[in-house]
Amino acid sequence: MKHSRIGRRIGCIAAALGFSLMATASFADPVSINIVDVAGNLALTKAGFEAFKAKYPNLVGNITYTNAPAPQLPGKIKAMQAAGRSDIDLVLTGTDALSAGIEQNLWLKLLPDQAAHFPGVLDQYAPAPRKMQDLAQGYGLEVVYSPAGPLLEYNPDKVADKDVPKSPQQLLAWCKAHPNQFIYARPANSGPGRAWLMGLPYLLHDKNPQDPVNGWANTWAFLKQLNECVPYYPGGTSAVMKELGEGTRSMTVTMTGWDINPRALGVVPGNFKVGRFDDMTWVNDAQFMVIPKGVPKDKLDVLYKLLDFMMQPAQQAMTYDDGYFYPGPAIKGVGVDQAPAHSQEVIKKYGRPEYDKWIADRPNVVPLSADAMVKAFHKWDTDVGAQKTQ
Secondary structure (H helix, E strand, C coil): CCCHHHHHHHHHHHHHHHHHCCCHHCCCCEEEEEEEEECCCCHHHHHHHHHHHHHCCCCCEEEEEEEECCCHHHHHHHHHHCCCCCCCCCCCCCHHHHHHHHHHHHHHHHHCHHHHHCCCCCHCCHHHHHHHHHHHHCEEEEEEEEEEEEEEEEEECCCHHHHHCCCCHHHHHHHHHCCCCCECCCCCCCCCCHHHHHHHHHCCCCCCEEEEEECCCHHHHHHHHHHCCCECCCCCHHHHHHHHCCCCCCCEEEEEHHHHHHHHCCCCCCCEEECCCCCCCCCCEEEECCCCCCHHHHHHHHHHHHHHCCCHHHHHHHHHCCCCCEEEEECCCHHHCCCCCCHHHHHHHCHHHHHHHHHCCCCCCCCCHHHHHHHHHHHHHHHHCCEEEE
């Protein structure tokens, strides 16, 4: 009887231990990560996320990717958080949804709260990207960077190099002399349109380039004059590039990535050229990784490791991609020679050697704050594009 009781006791202990081990194993099982992209960022980062999954199969079992419109995401996340749900683990965003989420208290604070998971990350940023990282206010990590624009792209068969405008005033004169040949997209839904709108106050020496309501008198007056020779404003940049490539239009505003990538894809002929204004200021652009509040602890530990992984040189070098967000890397010391072979071929064939010099020679600034950007878009829609936007 004694041996029987001991045997039963050992059996019970073993069963309990087995259950405990099973529970521990279950907790340590690889997690599934749901990523939502509202910035087109996956073109630059998906290979890096997949590299993390391949390197750490014990941490990540599956990654799902979803694209969504930036304006709709904050409301969706707010509703999920109110319901106690956590269907989205990581968001890839530009400054738009980043700022909206900060305002609505949707994102998890990463810095300095979780700085131990991202050792030295702020010191890794190059100077201009470091300015852009400040826009995140610690609620995200900037993963890619571009000085953006504004630049002018033109068809060399229709516009001689000597006739390319070097100032807004010269562009206005060219546009009036060649009506319907200059076009740009609605700024609220176009990176090049946005860079053009935010770059003009610097080119025109407005009173306050960061205040579109009270500080842009020169800009709004200029855009109303330019409006007279612009046929219409497409709803997005893709439509602009299509018309430019087909020869319907001769010139548009652009930015580094929107110059390189459409030519690499064959939307725009490879021989099309780019010019810059003599007095230009680069209006920077960036995209960020943010984590919504409410993500479970077991996923958070993996996500912190993933974000840190994406900031390392090997993954940063992948963001050269096909020139979509040129140059791409946000951290220092990642040259195109470190990029995948395909990216190197694209940049060699469709990149512009002058870009590096222009980026080095001209000043750069952060874009408008979220609130000011919304006001600028509204005023452009009302005062400039109201009758011509499609």
